[in-house]
Amino acid sequence: MYASLDTHARSPNPQRVDPLRVLLVSSEAVPLAKSGGLGDVVSALLSSLHARGVDARLLLPRYGWIDPSGYQRLTDPLGVPMGDGERWCGVLRGELGGAPIYLLEHDVYFDRSALYHDEHGAYGDNVRRYALLCRAAMQLCHALDFWPDVFHGHDWQGAMLPLYLDIGLDPRFRRTASVLTIHNLAHQGWFGHGDAEALCLGGRHLGRLGVEVRGTPNVLCGGLLHATQITTVSPTYALEIQTPIYGEGLDGVLRARAADLSGVLNGIDTDVWNPRDDPHLPVGFDAADMSGKARCKAALQREAGLREDPDAMLCGVVTRLAHQKGLDLLAGALDRILDLGDVQIVLLGTGEPWAEGFFRAAAARRPDRFAAFITFDERLAHLIEAGSDAFLMPSRFEPCGLNQLYSQRYGTLPVVRATGGLRDTVTNLDDREAGTGFVFHDATADALYGTLAWAASIYRDERPVFEAAQRRAMALDRSWAQPAAHYEYLYRLAAARRREERAA
Ligand code: GLC
Numbered sequence: 001m002y003a004s005l006d007t008h009a010r011s012p013n014p015q016r017v018d019p020l021r022v023l024l025v026s027s028e029a030v031p032l033a034k035s036g037g038l039g040d041v042v043s044a045l046l047s048s049l050h051a052r053g054v055d056a057r058l059l060l061p062r063y064g065w066i067d068p069s070g071y072q073r074l075t076d077p078l079g080v081p082m083g084d085g086e087r088w089c090g091v092l093r094g095e096l097g098g099a100p101i102y103l104l105e106h107d108v109y110f111d112r113s114a115l116y117h118d119e120h121g122a123y124g125d126n127v128r129r130y131a132l133l134c135r136a137a138m139q140l141c142h143a144l145d146f147w148p149d150v151f152h153g154h155d156w157q158g159a160m161l162p163l164y165l166d167i168g169l170d171p172r173f174r175r176t177a178s179v180l181t182i183h184n185l186a187h188q189g190w191f192g193h194g195d196a197e198a199l200c201l202g203g204r205h206l207g208r209l210g211v212e213v214r215g216t217p218n219v220l221c222g223g224l225l226h227a228t229q230i231t232t233v234s235p236t237y238a239l240e241i242q243t244p245i246y247g248e249g250l251d252g253v254l255r256a257r258a259a260d261l262s263g264v265l266n267g268i269d270t271d272v273w274n275p276r277d278d279p280h281l282p283v284g285f286d287a288a289d290m291s292g293k294a295r296c297k298a299a300l301q302r303e304a305g306l307r308e309d310p311d312a313m314l315c316g317v318v319t320r321l322a323h324q325k326g327l328d329l330l331a332g333a334l335d336r337i338l339d340l341g342d343v344q345i346v347l348l349g350t351g352e353p354w355a356e357g358f359f360r361a362a363a364a365r366r367p368d369r370f371a372a373f374i375t376f377d378e379r380l381a382h383l384i385e386a387g388s389d390a391f392l393m394p395s396r397f398e399p400c401g402l403n404q405l406y407s408q409r410y411g412t413l414p415v416v417r418a419t420g421g422l423r424d425t426v427t428n429l430d431d432r433e434a435g436t437g438f439v440f441h442d443a444t445a446d447a448l449y450g451t452l453a454w455a456a457s458i459y460r461d462e463r464p465v466f467e468a469a470q471r472r473a474m475a476l477d478r479s480w481a482q483p484a485a486h487y488e489y490l491y492r493l494a495a496a497r498r499r500e501e502r503a504a
Contacts, residue, residue, distance in 0.1 A: 019053060019054065019055045020054045020055065020149055020150070020488065020491055020492065020495070021054075021055045021056075021146065021147065021148045021149050021150075022049065022054060022055070022056045022057070022148055022149065022150045022151075022152055022491055023056075023057050023058075023059060023137055023140075023141065023146070023148040023150075023151050023152070024042060024045070024046055024056060024057065024058040024059070024152045024154070025058075025059050025133060025134060025137045025151060025152065025153050025154070025157075025158040025161060026038070026042040026058065026059075026060060026153075026154040026155075026157070026158055027060070027061065027115065027116075027130060027133070027154070027155070027157035027158070028042060028060075028115070028154075029042045029043045029046070029058060029060050029096065029101070030042075030043045031043075032060060032063075032066050032096075032103075033060065033061075033063055033066070033115060035115050035116070036183075036184075036320060037183065037266070037400065037401070037402045038154060038155060038183045038184075040268075040269065040402060041183065041233070041266050041400075041402075042058065042154055043096060043097060043269075044097075044267060044268070044269045044480050045480065045483070045484065045487065046058050046096060046097055046099045046101075047096065047097025047098055047099055048267070048480035048481070048483070048484035049099070049484055049487065049488065050097060050098045050099035051098070051484075052484055052485070052488060054488055054491075056099050057099060057100040057101065057102065057146070058096060058099065058100070058101045058102070059101075059102045059104060059133065059136070059137050059140060060101060060102070060103055060104070061103065061104050061106075061109070061110040061129070061133055062090075062092060062103035062104060062105045062110055062111075063110055063111070063112065063115065064110070064111045064112050064113050065113065066103060068092055068103075070094060071092035071093060071094040071103060072092065072093045072094070073090060073091070073092055073093075074090075074091040074092075074093060074143060076143065077089060077090055077091075078090075078091055078104075078136060078139050078140060078143055079139065080132060080135050080136045080139050081135070081139075081200075082128075082131070082132060082135060082198060082199070082200060083196075083197045083198045083199060083200045083201070083202055084197065084198040087106060087132060088106075089104050089105055089106045089132075089136055090104075090105035090106075091103065091104060091105065091140060091143070092105060102140060104132075104133055104136050104140075106132060109125070109128070109129040109132055110129065126189070127189050127190070127191040127195065127199065127219060128195070128198060128199065130156070130157040130158075130160065130189070130219075131160045131198075131199045131200070131219075133157065133158075134153070134158065134159075134160035134161045134164060135160070135164060135169075135200060137151060137161060138161075138164065138169070138170050138172075138173060141172075141173075142172070147172075147176075148176060149176065149177065149491065149492075149495040150176065150177045150178065150179055150228075150491045150494055150495055151165070151176060151177075151178045151179070152178075152179045152180075152181065152487075152491070153178065153179070153180045153181070153223065153227075154180075154181050154183060155181070155182065155183050155184060155187065155220075156187055156188050156189035156218075156219045156220040156223065157189070158180065158181075158223075159180055159189065159219045159220045159222065159223025159224070159227075160199070160219055160222070160223065161178050161180075161223070162178040162180055162222070162223045162225075162226035162227040162228070163201065163209060163211070163219075163222045163223065163226050164200065165178055165226070166209070166226040167200070167201070167205055167209070169200060174502055175498055175499050175502045176498065177228040177229070177491075177494035177495045177497065177498035178226070178227045178228050178229075178494070179227060179228065179229045179230075179231060179487075179490060179491060179494050180223045180224065180227035180229075180230050180231070181230075181231045181232065181233070182220075182224075182230070182231070182232040182233070182237075182241070182399065183232075183233055183399055183400075184324075184399055185220070185232075185241055185246070185247070185248045185250060185399075186248055186324065187220075188213075188218045188219065188220040188221065188248070188249075188250070189218060189219030189220055190216055190217070190218050190219075191216075191217055191218070191219065192216075192217075193206065193217065196217065201217075201222075209222055209225070209226065210222075210225055211225065213249050213250065214249065220250065221250055221253055224250060224253050224254065224257060225253060225256075225257070227260075228260070228494040228497055228498050229260050229262075229490050229493065229494040229497075230254075230257055230260055230261040230262075231261070231262055231263065231264050231487075231490060232261070232262075232263050232264075232399055233263065233264065233265065233266050233399045233400035233421060234263045234265050234266075234399060234400045234420050234421030234423075234424045234425075235262075235263035235265065235424055236263065236419070236420050236421065236423045236424050237263060237397075237398070237399045237400070237419075237420035237421060238261055238262060238263030239263075240397070240419070240420060241254050242254045242255045242258060242261075246397055262490070263424075264483050264486045264487060264490070265400060265421060265424055265425070265483060266400040266402060266405075266421070266483060267478055267479050267480035267481070267482070267483045267484075268402060268405045268406060268409070268478045268479070268480075269480070270409070270478065270479045270480075273382075273385075273405075273406050273409055273410075274409075275292075275293070275386055275409065275410045275411070275474075278382055278386065280378070280379040280382035280383060281296055281382060281383060281386050282295060282296060282299045282383075283295045283296065285386075285411075286474070287411065287470075287471045287474040287475065290411065290467075290470075293386060293387070293410075293411055294310060296383060296386040296387035297310065297314055297387040297388070297389070298310070298387075299383065299387060300314065300346065300383050300384060300386075300387030300388070301314065301344070301387070303380075303383070304346045304371035304373075305367060305371055306344045306346065306368065306369065306371055307344070307368060309344075311342065311460075312342050312343065312344045312369075313342060313343050313344070313389045313390060313455070313456045313459040313460070314344045314345075314346065314387065314388050314389050314390075315343060315344065315345045315346070315388060315389070315390045315391065315392050315415070315452070316345075316346055316347075316348075316384040316385065316387070316388030316390070316391045316392070316407070316412065317330070317345065317346070317347040317348065317349070317384075317391070317392045317393075318347075318348045318349060318381045318384055318385070318391075318403055319347075319348075319349045319351075319393070319403070320349055320350070320351045321349045321350060321351025321352050321355035321356060321359075322351050322352060323352070323396065324395060324396055324397055324398070325393070325394070325395050325396075326393075326394035326395050326396045326417060326443060326448075327352075327355050327359075327394075328355075328445075329394040329417075329443065329444065329445050329447075329448045330392060330394055330445075330448065331355070331358050331359075331362075331445075332444075332445030332448075333445040333446070333448045333449040333452070334362055334370070335366075336449050337449060337452055337453075338366050338369045338370055340452075340453060340456055342456060342460060343369070343452070343456050344369050344370070344371075345369065345370050345371070345392070346370075346371045346372075346373075346384055346388070347359055347370075347371070347372045347373065348372075348373045348375070348377060348380055348381060348384055349373075349374070349376075350374055350375060350376055356374045359372040359374065360372055360374055385403070385406045385407055385410045385412055386410045386412070388407075388412045389412060389413065389459060389466075390412060390413050390414070390415050390438070390452075390455055390459075391403065391404065391407035391412045391413070391414045391415065392414075392415050392448075392452070393414055393415070393416045393417070393422060394415075394416070394417050394440075394443075394448050395416070395417055395419060395420070395422060396417070396419070396443055397419055397420055398416075398417075398419050398420040398421055398422045399420050399421060400420065400421030401416075401420065401421045401422050401425070404416055404421075404422055404425055404426055404437070405425060405478045407437075407473075408425070408426075408436055408437070408473035408474065408476055408478070409473075409474060409476070409478060410474075411470040411471070411473060411474045412470075412473075413429070413436070413437045413438065413455070413466070413469055413470060413473060414426050414436075414437040414438070415437065415438040415439075415440075415448075415451055415452055415455055416437060416438070416439055416440075417439075417440055417441070417443060417447075417448075418439050418440065418441050422439075423439070426438075426439055427439075429455075429458065429465070429469050432465055434472070435469050435472070436469055436472050436473040436476065437469070437473065438451050438452075438454065438455045439451070
């Protein structure tokens, strides 16, 4: 599929070089704001589009922790007309990966110490905060005299844009298309009917737009109904979300829009994740010389307080400790896995209190074979990717997943459940000529245990087979070149469709 899209994107007609203009609207972008993969993906996409010659820019909130020095303030503040009055915002202009980035300043909404919630739970005004971001995106274009062909929103926080375009809130954008990317369908941006007015969806709009799921309005539902094109971050997840099991109540909407929904597999930042030249590692390595990997393994075993044993299969886990990630499967299988005798596990992550407690206690109980770092630590994440032999991702659902891609690049074989992007990126080693990891299907502790025990037996008894799979995994091309070309093609498709619709 990529090949034909790619040909399309690089139009054979050299006359047609009109630069495409795209404004990305997101709640996260590394290194400024990140709760998960979304932040990595948005920044890498922005700079890859820029490298392709697309005039891609990004609008992000200026959260409390973002240092404004190094940014230039737009002279005039932005007046953003929301349904409950005009809100005045500052705009800071800077650069991210070579491309322009704008930070939206609104102290009441964004000068906070966390992205979406504090210790009492989710902020009560989240929907208003990100509706402001989307409405401000349109006002920003006026201020900059920048007229995008496409607004590209990410997750529910960027999903108000397609609605605002379709309502005709601002006639200047009559011909502007929208692309909405789903990174995670589980978060949808619910709001009450009483909020509609303030969100610029008052009066007749709410009923007409059909944004309700079981009687409650929901930003993502609205965005999915009204976006010109919808994407998600892997082909398998694009199919899964059209079924009730993965659809989170939106599968009907997604089936209705199936013709405009596609999966574009995420890439990874191959400069940041480069085992040969990774400043977080004590020593680098590549497929031609893996001796550095063995030294990273020893360093990791030492740091984790595990026995320094080159023959134990060391398994890494780096994750948010959330239901999505299937940690309950690992919890259910942990003792049996450790009883195998020649398997060690090191886990890094924070999240749900039950999981933090469970894995802390397990580490105290089995310190020889299991270590848990209940924290967030970028350096250690790199060392775990590098020093492990295998990497566990028993996700219940996984729109794309990035850690299995990092793992493969570091010659660490992923052990994954066959779902979403995990299914699309890991070939099971039951195919000995092509395998790049280990795959199981059932979301059960037994299935995880069985597959991990099988992986350990190959590591123990058939090391050349394991090592050949490591080399194959390291040779995979995971750069952003292909995905960025695919997005450019979809932007052009969306822009052309929108122009046609509006000309009719
Ligand atoms: C979300 C998904 C993850 C995906 C990432 C970036 O965090 O859970 O699977 O890789 O977004 O698209």
